[in-house]
Amino acid sequence: LLNLAQGKFGHFTEKDVKWLSGVAVDYGLVSVHKDSPLKNLDDLMKALRENPKALSFGGAGSVGGQDWMQTAMLAKKAGISPADLRFVALEGGGEVLTSLLGQHIQVGVGNISEVSSYLESGDIRVLAVFANRRLDGKFSKLPTAKEQGYDIEWPVIRGFYMGPKVSDEAYGWWKNAFDKMMANQKFDAVRENQDLLPFQLTGEELKAYVYKQTEEMRQLSQEYKLSQ
Incomplete structure (x- = not known):
């Protein structure tokens, strides 16, 4: 997301893929x-x-x-x-x-x-x-x-996205698969074993989160004169 915010992928932005699932946060x-x-x-x-x-x-x-x-x-x-x-x-x-x-x-x-x-x-x-x-x-x-007393947050989400031309049917299948996986206690153990913390957003909720986070990073990067 930070690289997207700083324009490091050329003309591509966070709006050029389909955001699928956030599965953990650091x-x-x-x-x-x-x-x-x-x-x-x-x-x-x-x-x-x-x-x-x-x-x-x-x-x-x-x-x-x-x-x-x-x-x-x-x-x-x-x-x-x-x-x-x-x-x-x-x-x-x-x-x-x-x-x-x-x-x-x-x-x-x-x-x-x-x-x-x-x-x-x-x-x-x-x-x-x-x-x-x-x-x-x-x-x-x-x-x-x-x-x-210092308002500093820096979450790093771990997750998945799909190409912009993936069909709604295929996207829906994967979204449901991730929703099912994250509801399983076995996944909690896998995530904990990697010292990662719970974060469970899929579909439109993840898309909204990504857009918000990337825009905040974009503003911060512009402030530090880092955006391309």
């Missing part, structure tokens, strides 16, 4: 090493305001990507320009966590599905999850940015 987060002096999101924001160049953020991908966007949103809430941040572009979530554990970066930005084993070992501290409310299960102890 959420962004910001974390630090267990020995970091930063204990909560307020500590991070204060440090950013005092000297944004003193902290190095690590995230997967480059400027304009998922993790950079989350970092930029943090900067905005701190009242500073994203251009003033030190952002280290790394290969993926694994490399971000390796760099954080080695203290080569001070702050890691990523997704909740990447950090489960590190939470269990106690090697990292999650300062905030970018969800609209506290998550359930093993992630229930992690504070959200919202509850700490």
Whole structure:
């Protein structure tokens, strides 16, 4: 959705496919090493305001990507320009966590599905999850940015879409299949095994959600001068 919002697929937009099913959601987060002096999101924001160049953020991908966007949103809430941040572009979530554990970066930005084993070992501290409310299960102890006074959300949905010329009959068959699958408790176990969280929208409801999310990302990308 972010790539669509930034025009990275040429003239194609979110309106050029048939959105079928959202089956799970991941959420962004910001974390630090267990020995970091930063204990909560307020500590991070204060440090950013005092000297944004003193902290190095690590995230997967480059400027304009998922993790950079989350970092930029943090900067905005701190009242500073994203251009003033030190952002280290790394290969993926694994490399971000390796760099954080080695203290080569001070702050890691990523997704909740990447950090489960590190939470269990106690090697990292999650300062905030970018969800609209506290998550359930093993992630229930992690504070959200919202509850700490910072209105930041970054959901990453996992799902499926179909080509624009797929027949209504075929589309309806797949929609019903996904509705049936997500009503089965066996699917809950599959989703949980991947450290993903419940998200169940199909058909028109998913289409409306996608259009809304993509437009919000488009506006944010334009604000940061990232749209093509």
